[in-house]
Amino acid sequence: MSTTAKHQQGTPIALLDSLEKIQQKFEQKKARQAQQLLEQGYTPELVRELEAEAKPRDPGKKVSPHKLGRGATSARLIEQAQLQLFEGEQRGDFKQFNIEPNSEYPSLLARVPVFAPGQRSKMAARLDKDLAMHFETGWGKGRKFGPPLTIYDEDTLLAILGLRQRQLVGVGSKMPMPVMHPGNPAEETNVQVVFTTIGEIQEFLGLTKGGSGHNRRLASVKRLAGVVIEFTRASDPAMNSVIKGGSFSTKIIDLVTQDLEKESCLYIQLPPVMVKWLSHSYTYIEMDVRRHLTDHGKAIHKFLASQRNFNVTIEKLKEITGSLLPKREFVRVTRQTMKTLQSIGWCEYSIDGNGRSKPLVLKGSRLPRRGASQAASRDLAK
DNA sequence: ATGCACACGACCTAGTTATG
DNA sequence: CATAACTAGGTCGTGTGCAT
Numbered sequence: 001m002s003t004t005a006k007h008q009q010g011t012p013i014a015l016l017d018s019l020e021k022i023q024q025k026f027e028q029k030k031a032r033q034a035q036q037l038l039e040q041g042y043t044p045e046l047v048r049e050l051e052a053e054a055k056p057r058d059p060g061k062k063v064s065p066h067k068l069g070r071g072a073t074s075a076r077l078i079e080q081a082q083l084q085l086f087e088g089e090q091r092g093d094f095k096q097f098n099i100e101p102n103s104e105y106p107s108l109l110a111r112v113p114v115f116a117p118g119q120r121s122k123m124a125a126r127l128d129k130d131l132a133m134h135f136e137t138g139w140g141k142g143r144k145f146g147p148p149l150t151i152y153d154e155d156t157l158l159a160i161l162g163l164r165q166r167q168l169v170g171v172g173s174k175m176p177m178p179v180m181h182p183g184n185p186a187e188e189t190n191v192q193v194v195f196t197t198i199g200e201i202q203e204f205l206g207l208t209k210g211g212s213g214h215n216r217r218l219a220s221v222k223r224l225a226g227v228v229i230e231f232t233r234a235s236d237p238a239m240n241s242v243i244k245g246g247s248f249s250t251k252i253i254d255l256v257t258q259d260l261e262k263e264s265c266l267y268i269q270l271p272p273v274m275v276k277w278l279s280h281s282y283t284y285i286e287m288d289v290r291r292h293l294t295d296h297g298k299a300i301h302k303f304l305a306s307q308r309n310f311n312v313t314i315e316k317l318k319e320i321t322g323s324l325l326p327k328r329e330f331v332r333v334t335r336q337t338m339k340t341l342q343s344i345g346w347c348e349y350s351i352d353g354n355g356r357s358k359p360l361v362l363k364g365s366r367l368p369r370r371g372a373s374q375a376a377s378r379d380l381a382k
Numbered sequence: 383a384t385g386c387a388c389a390c391g392a393c394c395t396a397g398t399t400a401t402g
Numbered sequence: 403c404a405t406a407a408c409t410a411g412g413t414c415g416t417g418t419g420c421a422t
Contacts, residue, residue: 213411
């Protein structure tokens with residue numbers, strides 16, 4: 001983006017062409033998004049509101065010359081990476097256009113315990129003989145390879161998703177991080193890219209940039225990049241065209257950045273399957289709501305957010321969230337979470353049953369978003 | 383040389399989870 | 403159920419590359 005502005009005076013027509021393309025894709029994507037939201041039960045009014053909120057990030061901020069301090073390192077690296085993209089585009093490796101992230105999160109990931117609440121060290125107990133974590137819920141079945149992931153890592157992912165900037169379209173092998181089209185290697189594919197810094201991720205999550213949080217967050221990004229998810233079953237219409245022989249696997253993010261210790265700039269690429277999910281099969285996770293919750297709360301909220309009305313046994317909810325708590329404790333945190341969610345106007349609910357003859361069942365429905373955001377901002381204000 | 387703006391380690395606290 | 407053990411996340415001070 002910044003590169004666009006910078007190169008506009010005195011530069012190739014091709015660039016101006018691509019700007020036009022960017023604009024067109026913008027509008028298409030917007031329309032599609034609006035449609036999705038309507039289908040998910042948002043009112044037209046709220047859809048407009050969400051659109052208004054989804055402003056592109058301020059492009060000039062990072063690289064305006066007079067603001068360069070020590071952060072110049074990051075800013076410069078980001079600029080370089082962006083320049084590379086333009087060169088790639090000029091060479092015809094791929095086409096690119098800007099995107100407006102809007103808190104989308106893959107629905108399938110919200111319904112499967114890939115990110116679990118609790119301590120990472122306790123999660124090794126779940127590994128099978130291939131050192132993979134098996135999962136199975138009503139929505140999907142498969143395994144996760146790589147380091148255990150917690151809700152903390154999910155926050156990292158949400159921030160990365162919220163900060164993504166561009167979509168690249170082209171042959172997989174020519175992308176900054178070469179990928180394979182999940183169905184047909186010869187076909188054009190889509191990836192999305194993010195240039196960011198650890199500080200920016202922290203800021204997105206409402207945290208300060210200082211402290212040991214910095215190192216932990218970087219470690220978290222690395223973990224995300226080290227994970228591969230394999231699905232052997234997935235009830236997800238968006239994946240029908242991709243799944244061959246019933247199974248597929250994907251990384252969550254690719255880390256293009258080489259020298260993480262020396263350079264604080266992260267250059268991240270989202271693989272084709274993620275892009276597919278994010279544009280065709282996503283759940284809207286409001287960070288304002290999420291910020292009020294504990295880790296278990298976040299896990300529960302993410303699942304409930306993927307459904308308009310919910311009706312699920314506490315037992316199933318525990319499986320879906322991947323909680324390691326004893327059932328008794330899980331019930332307690334669920335009650336606590338639901339109380340919070342209701343108090344900020346996100347949903348109404350009831351928990352029926354006695355846990356013995358009749359299982360505990362959580363029922364309820366999301367409330368219109370307006371209430372939630374108002375309550376949330378009210379809470380934040382005080 | 384100086385100050386800016388960020389990077390990052392040391393240390394502290396509050397809140398969460400594990401344990402006896 | 404009480405309490406120990408952890409963890410997230412904060413503050414503060416120092417380090418450092420860059421623009422001025």
